[in-house]
Every structure is written in C-alpha cells, then in structure tokens.
Amino acid sequence: MSAPQLSEELLAIIVCPACKGDLSVTxxxxxxxxxxxxxxxxxxxxxxxxxxxxxxxxEARKPV
Incomplete structure (x- = not known):
C-alpha cells in the first residue's frame, strides 16, 4: 500500500506561511x-x- 500523494490542486493553492511564496516539491x-x-x-x-x-x-529548515 503506497502513501498518499500531494494532489496538484493542493500544490496550486498552498503557499509558504512565512512569506506567502510559491512552494515546489524538492x-x-x-x-x-x-x-x-x-x-x-x-x-x-x-x-x-x-x-x-x-x-x-x-518545522522548516533553511537551505544549505
């Protein structure tokens, strides 16, 4: 059984809580x-x- 994946609809509406920037899968x-x-x-x-x-x-981390 695979884990649930993030839907494209969710990715289209969520933003960074710190600056309201766009989020992308990394x-x-x-x-x-x-x-x-x-x-x-x-x-x-x-x-x-x-x-x-x-x-x-x-919970966020700063990029290296």
Whole structure:
C-alpha cells in the first residue's frame, strides 16, 4: 500500500506561511511521495510527513 500523494490542486493553492511564496516539491522517497516543499521566495524547506505538508515555520529548515 503506497502513501498518499500531494494532489496538484493542493500544490496550486498552498503557499509558504512565512512569506506567502510559491512552494515546489524538492524530492521523493521510494514510493514517489514528496518529502519536502521548498519556497521560491524565502527559501525555507518544509517537510512532508505521511503525505501531509507540515507548513509550520518552526518545522522548516533553511537551505544549505
């Protein structure tokens, strides 16, 4: 059983909670589930856990 994937509709409407920039998928695991969403504005990277984006600034990491 594969993990749920982020829908295109969801990706079209969610934005970075810090700067309201667009988010894009930056990786996938073995099941092709997105594992991170990166902001094109401020650069913060948000995790995706069990198919659910964790859009909390405190959970985001700064890019390396």
């Amino acid at each position: 990786g996938s695991d073995a099941d092709a589930e997105p594992v991170e969403l990166a902001c094109s504005g401020c650069g913060l990277v948000y995790p995706v856990r069990d198919g659910i984006p964790v859009l909390l600034v405190d």
